[in-house]
Amino acid sequence: MGEDKSEANEENGLDCEMLQAFFDAAPQGVLIIHEGEIVYINDVFCKTMGINPKLAVNQRIDMLADVLSPDARENAMVTFRNLAIGKQSFDKNRYRFTNQLGETHVIEITANSVEIADKTYVIAYGDDVTSDEETRENAARERKAYGIIAEAALSTENTKQVCDKVLSGLIENLGYDLGTIRLVNQEDQTLQLISVIGLDEESVDSSVAVSDPNVLSARTARTKQPLFIQDFSKVSKDLERMAKPTKLGLNSLIFWPIIGSDDSILGVINVASHTTKTIGQIDRGFFATVAGMFSTILERRKTEEQLKESQDQFIAFTDNMPGPVFIKDHQSQVIFTNRFMRMADSVPGMKEKSLRDIFGEKRMKELEIEDQKILARGPIDRIKESRDMEGKIRTYRSHKFPIFREGKPPLIGGFSTDITEQVEAEKQHEEARARAEFFNDLMAHDINNMHQGIMASLELIIEGEGLPENLKDLAGNALMQVNRSVSLIANVKKFSMINQGDIQLEKTDVAETLFVSIETVKQSFPSRKISVRMNIGKGKYCIMANEFLQDVFYNLLHNAVKVTPTEDVEIEVKASLDQEGEFLRMDFVDWGTGMDDKMKKTVLTSLGERVQRISGVGLTLVKQIVDQYGGKISIEDRVPGDHTKGARFVILLPYGC
Numbered sequence: 001m002g003e004d005k006s007e008a009n010e011e012n013g014l015d016c017e018m019l020q021a022f023f024d025a026a027p028q029g030v031l032i033i034h035e036g037e038i039v040y041i042n043d044v045f046c047k048t049m050g051i052n053p054k055l056a057v058n059q060r061i062d063m064l065a066d067v068l069s070p071d072a073r074e075n076a077m078v079t080f081r082n083l084a085i086g087k088q089s090f091d092k093n094r095y096r097f098t099n100q101l102g103e104t105h106v107i108e109i110t111a112n113s114v115e116i117a118d119k120t121y122v123i124a125y126g127d128d129v130t131s132d133e134e135t136r137e138n139a140a141r142e143r144k145a146y147g148i149i150a151e152a153a154l155s156t157e158n159t160k161q162v163c164d165k166v167l168s169g170l171i172e173n174l175g176y177d178l179g180t181i182r183l184v185n186q187e188d189q190t191l192q193l194i195s196v197i198g199l200d201e202e203s204v205d206s207s208v209a210v211s212d213p214n215v216l217s218a219r220t221a222r223t224k225q226p227l228f229i230q231d232f233s234k235v236s237k238d239l240e241r242m243a244k245p246t247k248l249g250l251n252s253l254i255f256w257p258i259i260g261s262d263d264s265i266l267g268v269i270n271v272a273s274h275t276t277k278t279i280g281q282i283d284r285g286f287f288a289t290v291a292g293m294f295s296t297i298l299e300r301r302k303t304e305e306q307l308k309e310s311q312d313q314f315i316a317f318t319d320n321m322p323g324p325v326f327i328k329d330h331q332s333q334v335i336f337t338n339r340f341m342r343m344a345d346s347v348p349g350m351k352e353k354s355l356r357d358i359f360g361e362k363r364m365k366e367l368e369i370e371d372q373k374i375l376a377r378g379p380i381d382r383i384k385e386s387r388d389m390e391g392k393i394r395t396y397r398s399h400k401f402p403i404f405r406e407g408k409p410p411l412i413g414g415f416s417t418d419i420t421e422q423v424e425a426e427k428q429h430e431e432a433r434a435r436a437e438f439f440n441d442l443m444a445h446d447i448n449n450m451h452q453g454i455m456a457s458l459e460l461i462i463e464g465e466g467l468p469e470n471l472k473d474l475a476g477n478a479l480m481q482v483n484r485s486v487s488l489i490a491n492v493k494k495f496s497m498i499n500q501g502d503i504q505l506e507k508t509d510v511a512e513t514l515f516v517s518i519e520t521v522k523q524s525f526p527s528r529k530i531s532v533r534m535n536i537g538k539g540k541y542c543i544m545a546n547e548f549l550q551d552v553f554y555n556l557l558h559n560a561v562k563v564t565p566t567e568d569v570e571i572e573v574k575a576s577l578d579q580e581g582e583f584l585r586m587d588f589v590d591w592g593t594g595m596d597d598k599m600k601k602t603v604l605t606s607l608g609e610r611v612q613r614i615s616g617v618g619l620t621l622v623k624q625i626v627d628q629y630g631g632k633i634s635i636e637d638r639v640p641g642d643h644t645k646g647a648r649f650v651i652l653l654p655y656g657c
Contacts, residue, residue: 020040023040023042024042024043026042026044027044028044028125028126028127029041029042029044029045029046029047029048029049029107029125029126029127029128030042030044030045030123030124030125030126031045031064031109031123031124031125031126032121032122032123032124033061033080033084033121033122033124034119034120034121034122035084035120036060036061036080036081036084037058037059037060037061038056038057038058038059038060038061038063038064039057039058039121040057041053041056041057044126045126048105048107048126048128049064049067049097049099049107049126050067050099050100050101051064051067061077061080062077065077067097067098067099068095068096068097069096069097072095072096072097075093075095076093076095076109079091079093079111080111080122083111083112083113083122084113084120084122085120086113086120088113089112089113090110090111090112090113091109091110091111092108092109092110092111093108093109094106094107094108094109094129094133095107095108095109096133104130104278104280105128105130106128106129106130106132106133106134107126107127107128107129107130108126108127108129109124109125109126110124110125110127111123111124111125112124134281134282137282138282138285138286141173141282141283141285141286141289142285142286142289144169144173144286145173145286145289145290145293146289146293147169148165148166148169148170148173148290149166149289149290149293149294149297151165151169152165152166152294152297153293153297153300159183159194159298159301160194160195162297162301163181163183163194163195164195164197166181166195166269166290166294167179167180167181167195167197167269167271168197169290170269170271170287170290171197171198171271173286174254174271174277174283174286174287175273175277176252176254176271176272176273176277177198177272177273177274178197178198178199178271178272178273179196179197179198179269179270179271179272180193180195180196180197180199180204180217180269180270181193181194181195181196181267181268181269181270182194182208182217182267182268182270183258183266183267183298184210184221184265184266184267185207189209189210189211190207190208190209190210191207191208191209191210191215191217191218191221191267191268192206192207193205193206193207194267199248210222210265213241214240214241215241216241216245216253216255216270217255217268217270219241219255220255220256220257220268221257221265221267221268223257224257224259224263224265225257226254226255226256226257226284226287227253227254227255228253228254228279228284229245229252229253229254230252230276230277230278230279231251231252231276232245232246232250232251232252232253233251233276245272248272249274250272250273250274251273251274251275251276251277252272252273252275252276252277252279253270253271253272253273254269254270254271254272254279254283254287255268255269255270256268256269256270256287256288256291257291258291258294258295258298259291259292259295260295260298260299261295261296261299266295266298266299267298269287269290269291269294315338318338318339318415319338319339319340320339321338321340321415322340322417322418323340323396323415323416323417323418324337324338324340324341324396324414324415324416325337325338325340325341325414325415325416326338326341326413326414326415327403327411327412327413327414328371328411328412328413328414329409329411329412330375330409330410330411330412332367332368332371332412335411370400371400371412374400374401374402374412375402375410375412378401378402379399379400379401379402380399380400380401381397381398381399382397382398383395383396383397383398383419384396384398384416393420394418394420395418395419395420395423396416396417396418396419397416397417397419398414398415398416399414399415399416400412400413400414401413401414454478458475458476458478461475462475462476503546503628504546505544505545505546505629506544506545506546507542507544507657508542508543508544508545508546508549508657509538509539509541509542510536510540510541510542510543510549510575510584510586510653511536511537511538511539511540511541512538513545513549513550513553514534514536514553514573515538516550517550517553517554517557518530518532518553518557520550520554521554521557521558521561524558524561525561525569527567528561528567528568528569529567529568529569530561530569530571531568531569531570531571532557532571532572532573533570533571533572533573534572534573534574534575535573535574535575536573536575540575541575541584541655542656542657543584543629543653543654543655543656543657544629544654544656544657545629545653548625549625549629551621551622551625552622552625552626552651555618555619555621555622556588556619556622556649556651557571557588558618559590559618559619559649560588560590560592560647562592563590563592563593563594563647564590564591564592564593565592565593569590570590570591571588571589571590572587572588572589573586573587573588573589574586574587574589575587577655578652581655582654582655583631583632583652583653583654583655584652584653584654584655585650585651585652586650586651586653587648587649587650588648588649588650588651589638589646589647589648589649590638590646590647591638591645591646592646592647593644593646594637594638594642594643594644594645594646594647595635595643595647596643597643600635603619603620603635604619604620604622604623604633604634604635622651626651626653629653629654630654631651631652631653631654632651632652633649633650633651633652634649634650635647635648635649635650636648636650
C-alpha cells in the first residue's frame with residue numbers, strides 16, 4: 001500500500017517522503033486532492049469513511065462523496081470545487097454518512113487550499129466526531145423537549161389543548177407525519193383519544209379497551225414498555241393489530257407509555273411516519289424525556305382538577321347551607337364566607353362591609369380574643385340570637401373550631417345553624433308537657449280522692465248486714481270497676497313518666513324484682529290461690545333496668561291471673577340465657593283462656609297505633625318499658641297450635657351489668 005501511495009505521489013509532483021511519513025502516522029484522517037482526484041489518503045481517513053485505500057487513490061473525489069447522504073454529497077462537492085479553483089481557501093464542515101456495516105458516523109472535515117510547485121492542492125483533515133455530534137444533538141433535543149414541556153407546564157389551556165401541543169412538538173422534532181395521545185380512564189380501563197394530528201378523527205377509535213389484544217396502544221398500556229417499528233415492511237402483517245397501520249401506509253411507528261409516579265399507566269403517546277425512520281438512542285432519549293416530564297404534568301393537572309372539583313363542591317355545599325359559614329386565618333382575618341354571609345353582610349350603596357362595620361369595634365376585639373382561645377384550647381359551641389335582614393330575632397347554634405395544617409399557620413372555621421323553629425317548638429313542647437303533667441297530676445290526685453271515697457262506701461255496703469245478695473253483687477262489680485279505673489290512672493301516669501326523656505338504668509337483680517311483683521299480685525287477688533313456679537334465685541341474673549321492671553312483671557302476672565277461669569291459678573316463670581349470652585329470656589306461662597292470633601297482635605301495639613284495645617293498656621305499658629330497655633316481647637301458645645290452652649309471654653332483656 002505504501003509503494004502505491006509513493007508512486008502516485010511522485011507522478012503528481014509530491015515526492016516528499018518525510019511529509020508522507022508524517023501524514024501516515026497522523027492520528028487524524030488526511031486527504032489530499034489535486035484537480036478533483038485523490039492523490040493521497042491515509043489509513044485513518046479510509047477507516048473512518050469505511051473505504052479501501054487501494055481503491056481510493058487516483059479516484060475522483062465523487063467516489064468518496066458517494067458514501068454521504070444526497071444533500072451532504074452535493075454540499076461537499078461544491079465546497080471542494082471552490083477550494084480547487086481558489087474560490088475559497090478554507091472550509092470546515094461536518095458530514096453524516098452510513099458505512100458498509102450500517103453504522104452512522106459524523107466526520108468533521110477541515111480543508112485548506114495550498115499551492116505547491118505551481119500546483120493547487122486541497123488538503124483535508126478528517127476527525128470522527130460521532131460521539132460529540134450525538135452529544136450535541138442530544139443536548140439540542142433535550143432543549144427542545146424541555147421547551148415543549150415548559151410550554152405545556154405553563155399553559156392555562158385545557159388538557160386536550162396541552163396534549164395537542166406536546167404531540168405537535170414531538171412530531172415536528174422527530175420528523176414524523178402523524179400521531180395520537182390516549183389517556184387511561186381508570187373507571188372502565190379504556191384508552192380515550194385526547195389528541196390526534198395528521199389523521200381524520202372520525203377514522204380513529206375514540207375509545208379502546210386496555211385489554212384489547214388487537215390494538216398496539218393497548219398492548220403498550222398493558223406491558224408499560226415502548227414499542228419501536230423502524231421498517232413496517234419487515235413486520236408480519238398477518239396480525240390483526242397490524243391492519244390499521246397497513247391501511248394507513250405507515251412505515252415507522254413509536255408507541256410510548258406515559259407512566260405515573262406510582263408506576264400506574266396514565267396513557268400512551270404514538271407517532272408514525274409514512275417513510276422509514278431510523279430510531280436511534282437520541283430519539284429514544286428524547287421521547288423518554290418528554291414522556292417522563294409529561295406524566296408529571298398530567299398528574300399535576302389531574303390533582304389540580306380534583307382540587308378544583310373539591311373546591312367547587314365545598315363552595316356549592318357551603319353556599320347552600322341555611323346559615324353562615326366562614327374561615328379565618330390565625331390573625332382573625334376572614335378569608336372565606338358563604339353566600340348566606342355575603343348576602344347578609346351586603347348593605348345598599350356599599351360594595352363591601354367589614355366585620356368591624358357589622359359587629360362594631362368592641363365586639364370585634366371580643367371575637368379576636370375568642371379566636372385565640374379556640375386555637376389554644378379547641379372548639380366551642382354556643383347559642384346566640386341576632387336579627388335577620390327583616391329585623392326579626394333569629395336563634396343560631398354556632399360552632400367554631402381550629403383547622404390545623406401541616407407546615408402552615410392554623411385556620412379558624414365556623415358555621416351556624418338556624419334553630420329558631422326548633423327552639424320555638426321546644427318551648428311549645430315544654431309548655432304542652434308542663435300543662436299535660438299539671439292536668440295529669442290534677443286528674444290523678446282529684447279522681448283518686450273521689451275513687452277512695454267511692455271505694456270506702458262500696459266496701460261498707462258490701463260488709464253491711466241485711467243487704468240483699470244481688471245488691472252486694474252489684475256493689476262488688478262497681479268496686480272492681482273502680483279498682484280498674486285506679487289501675488288505669490296509675491298506668492297512664494307511668495306512660496307519662498316513661499316517655500318524658502332519657503331513662504336512667506341501674507344494676508337490677510331480676511329475682512328480687514320478680515318476688516316483689518308476685519307478692520303484689522297476690523295482694524291484688526286475696527280471695528284466689530295463686531301458685532307461681534320458677535327456676536330463678538337471688539343473685540343469679542343481673543340486668544340494667546329501673547323501677548319500671550316491677551311493672552313489667554306485675555302486669556304479666558296480673559294478666560295471667562285475670563285470664564285463668566278457675567279460683568286456683570297456676571303460673572310458671574322460666575329464666576335462661578340465649579345461645580350468645582346476649583339476652584336474658586323470661587317465659588311467663590299461664591293456663592288461662594289464651595289468645596287467638598288477632599289478639600296477640602292487638603295487645604302489644606304501640607300507643608300511636610289506632611286499634612281497639614281489649615285488655616286495657618297494661619300489656620302496652622309492658623311493651624313500652626321492654627322497648628326502652630332495648631329488649632323484645634312476643635306472645636306464643638302454651639300448647640303450640642292450640643291457643644285455648646293458655647299463653648306464653650316471652651320477653652328478651654339485654655343481659656349483663
